[in-house]
Amino acid sequence: MAEKGDNDDLVPEDTGFKPPAPKSLDEILNADKDDPSLENYKKQLLGNTVPPVFPDNPRNVIVQKIQIxxxxxxxEPANIQLMDADLSVLKKSPIVIKEGVNYRVKVFFYVQREIVAGLRYINCSYKMGIRVAKDDLMVGSYPPKAEPHVYSSPAQEAPSGMMARGTYTIKSRFTDDDRNDFLSWEWAIKIKDSWKD
Incomplete structure (x- = not known):
């Protein structure tokens, strides 16, 4: 179990970047009306405005699932459903990963209502309560869309050897440069010498 104060591990690293003041999608679309080339570029980049996919959900960013x-x-990839799921039980069913295997995590998420800037995916891995790794990954900026966006992490190699085997608790957070907490959750992996559960 993670030690007290480990939530500090999920705070994004300070890069010194100061995001510009937020603007609504309408403000962005209505700016620069006298520049046709910029108007066309924005339409290509942002696409058509769409109504919220989940109008009853007030969140602008909704994480649907992760896939290993x-x-x-x-x-077959391993899927962890996050939307409308009981997040408290995820770490009770670790995902088995064979030692030495290369893998990557994909995050499926919706953006609704407004553009989100500077999305980040932070992972901290713990073994026996001690933090052994931290990844602070820049996901990017995304406009609202009716279908989920998909972010793929860089490939990683599962650790190998007898000392590396065992269960790891992963604390994850989906946030942005303004440190909005779109979703925080815990899950687990189990490194084994074979794929057997």
């Missing part, structure tokens, strides 16, 4: 994709392996 095993590279170079004839194995």
């Amino acid at each position: 994709e095993f590279l170079g392996e004839s194995r």
Whole structure:
């Protein structure tokens, strides 16, 4: 179990970047009306405005699921549903990963109502209560869309060796440069010497 104060681990690293003042989608679309080339560029970039996919959900960013994709392996990806899920039970069912295997995490998420800038995906891994790794990944900026956006993390190699095997608790957070907490959750992986559960 993570030690007291580990929530501080999920705070984005300070890069010194100061995001500009937020603007609504309408403000962005209505600016520069006298420049046709810029208007066309914005339409290509932002697409058509769409109504909220989940109008009863006040969040602008909704994380649907994460998927662990095993590279170079004839194995189906592992999916963890996050939207409308009981997040408290996720770490009770660790995902088995064979040691030494290359994998990447994909995050499926919706953006509704307004553009979101500077999205970040932060992961902290703990083994026996001690933090062993932290990834602070820049996801980017996204406009509202009716379908989910998909972010793919860089490939990682699962640790190998007897000391590396075992269960790891992962604390994850989907946030942005303004430190809005779109979703925080805990899940688990189990590094084994084979794919057997």
